[in-house]
Amino acid sequence: MGKEPATDDKAFIELDGLEKVFQVRRRAGLLRRERREVRAVDGISFRVPRGEIVGYIGPNGAGKSTTIKMLTGILMPSGGRLRVAGIDPTRDRTRLARRIGVVFGQRTTLWWDLPLRDSYGLVRRMYRIPDARYRANMERCVDLLDLGDLLDVPVRQLSLGQRMRGDIAAALLHDPDVLYLDEPTIGLDVVSKAKVRGFLRDLNAERGTTVLLTTHDLTDIEQLCGRVMVIDHGRLVYDGALDGLHKVGESERMLVVDLERELPPIDDVPGTRVDRVEGPRQWLAFPAARSAAPIVAAVAERYPLVDLSVREPDIEQVIARLYADRPGL
Amino acid sequence: MAERLASWSHAVRAYLLIAGMWVRSTMTYRASFVLMAVGNCLASALDFVAILLMFSHIDALGGFTLPEIALLYGATCTSFGLADLILGNAERVGQRVRDGTFDTLLVRPVPVLAQVAADRFALRRLGRIAQGLAVLGWGVAAADVAWTPLKALFLLVTVVAGAAIFCAVFLAGAAFQFWAADASEVANSFTYGGVTMLQYPPTVFARDLVRGVTFVVPLAFVNWLPVLRLLGRDDPLHLPGWVSLCGPLVAVLLLGLTGLVWRAGLRSYRSTGS
Incomplete structure (x- = not known):
């Protein structure tokens, strides 16, 4: 493993004309297949400085998840330039994986049939987290996310809110520089939501973790994000402070x-x-x-x-x- | 080269890590594990029972005696059991692509194949291997072969190469699912179907079918040709004698080839997100 690439803290996440085009094939008639291009992400550029919490919002199908998938290296862009912590996600997916944490609200990254404790043990060894750091991070997560009673419960038996907290902890054990949250409060009750938000705020304040979150819950944005980006039809239609959104939208x-x-x-x-x-x-x-x-x-x-x-x-x-x-x- | 070696050892370590955790987790229910393993052993033994029943009416099948068939059957069964233990779970990749959990594998700093293959690593599959070894052992003892150390080594290499070839087939089946998410069943017709065919002597089947299987799906290298050589018999295709020695070479080539197919599949997934 080489040394960490030089990173620009002002552009910790950097997108330049990022594009993702899907070829959709559709049956049109008995044998004919129609090919159609869907531009899921259509030329998005933005920079996120280190330590910022940014809300990434837009209607369903706007291209939010596609952007996140490209930022994590799951999907390869069709065009444009992309750097996260100085790393090109397309080429160095596994190296990037050590620097980022990902929480998918809809599906767990934990092992379904294993107790939380075993999942965390596996995460520790996969990411080769040093013992002392692992213990400290575990202690902190268990304490702040209230996981104490859940550690020996198989993931499939956890409620949605419990599982989400478990997932957030798993994404943070290796001290990622960037945390992506895709709908982190979806389906949670009010208490769980407040707990998750408080935890994220503290994390950002204490560790300077850069957070990019997509959400449908605008309270998330109001309480967490100094900056909002609105995406629609694969394009950025707004990028700025939350207040400014009101002015633009003539609210x-x-x-x-x-x-x-x-x-x-x-x-x-x-x-x-x-x-x-x-x-x-x-x-x-x-x-x-x-x-x-x-x-x-x-x-x-x-x-x-x-x-x-x-x-x-x-x-x-x-x-x-x-x-x-x-x-x- | 050194880099490639390092990434291989990284992948193997990750595999052992995940598999080890599944083993520990199944061992917490020891009784259940033992029952499952025994059940697995008995279920796969039923195949051989069918052959035994056949032989209660006849003395030879396609000119092969029962011990000779036990040798064929045992070698294949052990090879397949090993491959199934190591890579059998890779076929779940289609399921993971369909339900979207495949994405979660891509954000971890560990090779995807190691994660897919080791997921739900099931030690109960040792049951099939145990059954295969038992039949093979009996075949070795009872068949009319003058065993020498060289022949024993040849049998061992044959079984290992066979396992590698089955692994390649599993891997190809898994890779194929990136393009056709419902391909799991298609792949099964190659692997599981292929297993059944190999457990019978080649002369039982039509010549064209045999030729097709030898060259289209090189599973025949797993045991037919090598075991025929051990038994000192002519193969029905009259291939030159050195072909039966090619097992390990074919295994390595196939593994390399299917490894490339897997990578292409992964790349296709990452560009389509299907």
Whole structure:
């Protein structure tokens, strides 16, 4: 094994015009087969600096998993350039494997019929993790992920949440520099989700582990990721801070007011529109970028106000709008 | 060269590592393991019982006596048992490709083939080997052969080369599944079907079929030609005598060839993600 390649911490994960084209063959008629090209990833470029947590989101079939598979060396790109920790995943898959940890939310990387403890023992020897480091990492994972009672249970008997925690621990025993998480909180209950998120946050803070996660749960993004990348139809449609996503998506905040009695819709406050009326309660939408204070003042001045609250925009809707704004994509 | 050697030893070590863990894990249920192994032994012994039943009505099958057939049968059965123990689980690769767990093998720093082959390593398969060895032992003792150290060595080499050839066939079957995920059954018709055919003397089958099997699926090298030589008989194809000595060479060539096919299959998987 040579020495580690020189890595650029500002571009720890580096993609340059990455492409993946699948040839799909379809039966068309009795003997004829139609060949069709599917551009699952269609020219994606981004850089992730060391130690960042990035959310990678998009609708089903957008190309998220395909990107992750290329970043781990499972799939070979059809075009473009790709480096992870200075390593080309296509050429040095097994060498890269020592530097990365991968958690697939939908399927386990553990051995189905073996107790967790045996799976971890095997991981230790496969990755040749030194004893002291293995013990320290085990202790930490067992403690923070609450695995103590589960170590002697065969993986197939674990609940989804338990298995996910077990999988995360297995992906981290060899101290990877990069952690890929594909839907890490899918199907978990609220407590398990919180536990997983807390653990990832600590890991990133203490070890500086670079994390790339795909998710459908936008709370994951809100609580973990400083940066979001949105992919659709194999292209990057947004790359930046979470707040910026609201601006791009022209999202709206919602002022919910409870009036003393049922009144006609509040249509005389500039910059707002009535979204819904339900008895004495009314929902007023206004651009997310605007301050709520003058609007609240204007309403309070003209209407008998009992109570009010401001709701932040739902990212899911923001993203939906982002897609809707790009017809033809 | 040194690099290749290092990667080979790495693969073998990984294989032993995973297989060892499965053995330990099955040994926690010792009684169950013993029952499974005995069951495996008895199930494969039924084949030979069928031959015994046949011989209760006839004295010779295609001109072969019972001890001679025991020699044929035992040699094949042992070879196949060894290959099945070592690489039999590789055929599960199609299943893993279909259910998507194959991806998890590709993110570990260990050769994929070692992981696939050692997965669920089943020591109970020793049952088949034990049964094969028992029949072979009886055949060796009872057949009309003047044993010399050289002949004994020849038999040993034949069995090992046979195991290697079966391994190559298993490997080819596994590699084939990258292209056709449902190919497991097709491959079985070559391996398991081939086993049954080899356990009978070649003259029982039609000449064209024999020729096809000798050259299309070189399983015949496993034991027909070498054992015929041991028994001092002519082979039905009248091939030159040196052909029966080619077993080890054929085994090495086949293993190399199927190794390349496996690599091509893996590359095809990584470019299609099928």
